[in-house]
Amino acid sequence: MSNADKNLIRVRTMADIQFGKGCGEILFPDGVTFLLSRTKRVRQVQFNGKHMATVRARDGMLTLSIDGAAALHQGLEKPASRVIICEDAVPFVSKGKTAFAKHVLAVDPDLRAGDEVIIVDEKDEILATGQLLLSPAEALRMDRGPAVDVRRGIAQS
Known part of the structure; x- marks a missing residue:
């Protein structure tokens, strides 16, 4: 081999x-x-x-x-490995800026803090990739602070 x-x-x-x-x-x-x-x-x-x-x-x-x-x-069914954010945050997250908890609409419940995630909008279109900083329950419940440390957005060169 x-x-x-x-x-x-x-x-x-x-x-x-x-x-x-x-x-x-x-x-x-x-x-x-x-x-x-x-x-x-x-x-x-x-x-x-x-x-x-x-x-x-x-x-x-x-x-x-x-x-x-x-x-x-x-290759994955929705919502696997996804964090869905609201339209207000789309321009910022697609440029590689942090996704905040107040913008999170849904999270794959099987994820854990520290997991690599795909950040999508409400139409399930890819905006960025990053690392989840909170548990899914925390990301949905909290209304302040970062939820995903964005690594790269689609609008970055």
């Missing part, structure tokens, strides 16, 4: 654990390429020249790019 095959198995397993069974193949189809660190560990995963995800060095978890979020979004 080649190193590329081992890396593919590893990142698919990580995606299945992090986002749910079957997400590894949705996010990382056959033909992905890997950018490796100097120590030969996977740092980025690309597909057809598009950055899909990054493996965080500190804990080995995946962070999604917009292209990776789009692949996952297409």
Whole structure:
């Protein structure tokens, strides 16, 4: 078994654990390429020249790019891995600004604080990716403070 095959198995397993069974193949189809660190560990995963995800060095978890979020979004039933925000916050969140709790309309109840999420509007269109800072219940109940630390918005260059 080649190193590329081992890396593919590893990142698919990580995606299945992090986002749910079957997400590894949705996010990382056959033909992905890997950018490796100097120590030969996977740092980025690309597909057809598009950055899909990054493996965080500190804990080995995946962070999604917009292209990776789009692949996952297409393959998952609503509301899986999603945080839905109100129209008032769309311009800010799509530019990569923090999503605040008062703007959260719905959250996948299976998420936990610290999970990587896809932020969508009420029409289920992708706005950004980020890390959930609160539990789903807290994100819905609280009316102040940040709910999602946005990593990248669709309007960012």
